[in-house]
Amino acid sequence: MTDLRYAGKPVAEWLVWIAIAGIAYSQTGHFDMEIKQYAFGADGWPTAICIGLVLGATGQLIYQLTRLPRSFPAASPGAAVKSMKLLPSRGMAQRVAIFMLPFVFLYLTPIFGAYVSVPLFVLAMLILLDVRSPRTLIGVTAIIYAVLLLVFTRIFYVALPTGRIDLLYEFNTALIVLSRMGL
Amino acid sequence: MEQFLTGTAALFGDLTSITIFVCGLVGGALFGAVPGVNMLTLGAVLLPFTISMEPGHAVMLFSVIYCSGVFGGAITAILFNIPGAPENAPTCLDGYPMTVSGRAGKAIGAAVCCSALGGVASAILMMSATGAIAGWAVRAFGPQEVFSLIFFGLVVSASMGASNLWKGWLSVFAGLLIATVGTDPVGGIARFGEWTLFDLHYKSYYLSAGIHFIPMILGFFAISEVLVQATNISLGVRERPKASLEFPSLAEFWRVRFTLLRSTLIGFFAGILPGIGATLAAFLGYSQALRWSRHRDNFGKGEIEGVVASETANNAATGAAMIPLLALGLPGGALTAMILGIFQIHGMEPGPLIFINSGDLVWVTFAAMFWANVAIVLLGWVQTKTVVHILRLPFRWLAPGILILATIGAYALRNLMIDVWVMFVAGVLAYLLRASGYSAAGVILGLILGKLGESAFSKSMQLMDYNIFGFFARPISATLIIFAVVALAASIIGELRGDRRQNRPSET
Numbered sequence: 001m002t003d004l005r006y007a008g009k010p011v012a013e014w015l016v017w018i019a020i021a022g023i024a025y026s027q028t029g030h031f032d033m034e035i036k037q038y039a040f041g042a043d044g045w046p047t048a049i050c051i052g053l054v055l056g057a058t059g060q061l062i063y064q065l066t067r068l069p070r071s072f073p074a075a076s077p078g079a080a081v082k083s084m085k086l087l088p089s090r091g092m093a094q095r096v097a098i099f100m101l102p103f104v105f106l107y108l109t110p111i112f113g114a115y116v117s118v119p120l121f122v123l124a125m126l127i128l129l130d131v132r133s134p135r136t137l138i139g140v141t142a143i144i145y146a147v148l149l150l151v152f153t154r155i156f157y158v159a160l161p162t163g164r165i166d167l168l169y170e171f172n173t174a175l176i177v178l179s180r181m182g183l
Numbered sequence: 184m185e186q187f188l189t190g191t192a193a194l195f196g197d198l199t200s201i202t203i204f205v206c207g208l209v210g211g212a213l214f215g216a217v218p219g220v221n222m223l224t225l226g227a228v229l230l231p232f233t234i235s236m237e238p239g240h241a242v243m244l245f246s247v248i249y250c251s252g253v254f255g256g257a258i259t260a261i262l263f264n265i266p267g268a269p270e271n272a273p274t275c276l277d278g279y280p281m282t283v284s285g286r287a288g289k290a291i292g293a294a295v296c297c298s299a300l301g302g303v304a305s306a307i308l309m310m311s312a313t314g315a316i317a318g319w320a321v322r323a324f325g326p327q328e329v330f331s332l333i334f335f336g337l338v339v340s341a342s343m344g345a346s347n348l349w350k351g352w353l354s355v356f357a358g359l360l361i362a363t364v365g366t367d368p369v370g371g372i373a374r375f376g377e378w379t380l381f382d383l384h385y386k387s388y389y390l391s392a393g394i395h396f397i398p399m400i401l402g403f404f405a406i407s408e409v410l411v412q413a414t415n416i417s418l419g420v421r422e423r424p425k426a427s428l429e430f431p432s433l434a435e436f437w438r439v440r441f442t443l444l445r446s447t448l449i450g451f452f453a454g455i456l457p458g459i460g461a462t463l464a465a466f467l468g469y470s471q472a473l474r475w476s477r478h479r480d481n482f483g484k485g486e487i488e489g490v491v492a493s494e495t496a497n498n499a500a501t502g503a504a505m506i507p508l509l510a511l512g513l514p515g516g517a518l519t520a521m522i523l524g525i526f527q528i529h530g531m532e533p534g535p536l537i538f539i540n541s542g543d544l545v546w547v548t549f550a551a552m553f554w555a556n557v558a559i560v561l562l563g564w565v566q567t568k569t570v571v572h573i574l575r576l577p578f579r580w581l582a583p584g585i586l587i588l589a590t591i592g593a594y595a596l597r598n599l600m601i602d603v604w605v606m607f608v609a610g611v612l613a614y615l616l617r618a619s620g621y622s623a624a625g626v627i628l629g630l631i632l633g634k635l636g637e638s639a640f641s642k643s644m645q646l647m648d649y650n651i652f653g654f655f656a657r658p659i660s661a662t663l664i665i666f667a668v669v670a671l672a673a674s675i676i677g678e679l680r681g682d683r684r685q686n687r688p689s690e691t
Binding site (some may be wrong): 043 | 374418
């Protein structure tokens with residue numbers, strides 16, 4: 001007999017896929033208008049894919065349920081200690097910060113401008129990755145900043161955001177002008 | 184042969200030609216390697232300058248960029264799991280694990296040599312039979328065949344990189360669903376631009392325009408990889424890959440000779456078809472290598488055959504893509520469309536008559552593509568001996584650079600911050616999917632082929648008067664559909680047998 005205590009993860013996965021397919025299908029109502037030259041309409045293809053997702057998710061659920069282990073391992077004191085060690089710790093906080101930092105960077109870039117937010121982001125990421133040497137912190141940030149200015153701003157003419165705060169906007173545009181000097 | 188030698192003489196006859204050739208070669212490889220700024224960016228920047236160039240030089244420059252650009256993306260795919268272009272995505276599957284296991288030199292060496300071999304073989308085929316092949320391709324390949332080929336490609340590549348067949352299919356379906364966001368290919372109706380959930384209404388012009396695949400690729404490969412490695416650093420379990428400079432031996436190449444041949448044919452065949460080209464070629468090449476290899480258990484763990492298969496196929500597609508362009512004036516992709524533009528800027532119209540009216544120019548193009556593929560070996564050898572040293576740097580130093588590079592790549596595409604958001608969200612999603620055994624490559628394959636597949640399907644249905652059996656009325660589409668169904672059945676049976684084999688020891 002398989003142990004159904006293992007069934008939680010496969011069922012959760014199935015529910016996620018069904019929810020995705022269900023939500024996507026429910027939104028096809030916004031574009032189910034008739035197309036004269038095409039009988040299946042604009043919603044035909046997405047509907048077929050939603051059905052495919054449901055079938056795939058169900059196949060996956062059956063596949064995983066038929067392969068469940070036959071017994072739940074007994075918890076040992078050692079395992080309990082291990083799991084205690086895995087509870088929120090500095091490492092967990094570090095991982096959460098690594099995942100969150102890019103989104104903070106994305107939020108701040110249109111406000112501060114890329115030429116202000118990029119070095120701050122690079123420094124913060126290096127610190128989160130346990131880089132502590134001031135020489136490395138400054139060196140890596142300077143190299144990335146130089147590539148940003150010389151390669152992407154000067155040569156490729158990438159128009160990165162220049163910010164919405166007056167002072168920072170002027171700083172950003174001044175750097176762009178400076179990096180393109182002589183062109 | 185005489186025409187080829189004349190073309191070669193014209194190519195290397197003066198210093199200007201040689202300079203343009205070298206610049207195109209290095210520029211293509213460089214732009215191909217940087218995510219977001221691919222060979223199309225370089226092509227778009229250079230296109231206006233071609234007005235003042237000699238037609239031969241201009242066409243030659245773009246042909247060389249095309250060859251080296253497709254190859255260039257393999258380097259970052261192998262070293263950092265960041266494909267420079269969609270056609271390099273399957274290279275990540277085995278190229279990056281080779282880097283992790285300290286065999287980066289071998290992986291790059293294999294990519295270099297096989298890109299060159301695939302490209303040269305394709306160039307020879309292109310030179311010998313452009314007219315005949317182009318005529319056949321256009322007559323024999325309608326929307327039904329294109330749809331059947333995409334269906335076949337999806338079926339045989341579905342389980343690639345996933346922990347089981349079902350997860351592979353779910354990954355592909357997820358990609359197909361993302362591809363439906365944006366305007367539909369028949370009526371131009373915006374899909375998923377408007378959302379209503381629990382009485383909340385949301386309208387997005389960004390979603391109405393569709394999700395571009397470049398931020399998705401960067402998110403699924405580059406961002407998710409940085410997150411995986413950063414997690415490993417925080418757990419203290421990351422080992423730095425060894426920066427080996429070892430080139431693959433002749434014996435290793437001999438071992439993969441059939442994969443080379445098979446991928447060249449697949450690449451050439453897929454390259455002829457407009458709009459499909461190198462990406463499907465690379466995925467098909469990889470999946471067929473996986474199917475026929477004696478070392479299939481090593482695929483995804485750093486098998487050199489995986490790198491050989493995808494890199495041979497994608498470069499073999501470059502020569503083939505020139506066939507419909509030159510012989511019929513039909514560009515298969517964005518860069519070949521730019522080449523068509525150059526012809527038109529200089530008052531020429533590609534088509535059957537171009538071989539009579541501008542034969543010299545055509546043979547300069549052929550010679551340029553042939554020699555560009557040969558030169559890739561030299562370029563790649565230099566890269567193998569130099570770029571691999573980047574791996575000596577700690578990943579902690581590289582990670583912010585990779586994130587900034589990917590950010591700029593996603594942003595530069597359309598100057599939209601939302602593309603960068605999409606990239607990072609895709610990165611986090613890919614991290615979770617990878618951790619659960621789903622395939623990043625499968626999602627990308629579905630995303631890239633979804634729109635093409637839907638377009639071909641809708642045209643087929645209109646042509647066949649909505650009779651689904653019409654696919655069996657045409658020999659090529661019937662063969663492809665039957666192969667796809669057989670492949671699907673075989674993969675399900677294989678999965679079940681694998682299960683039984685896996686379960687047997689535990690049952691006893």
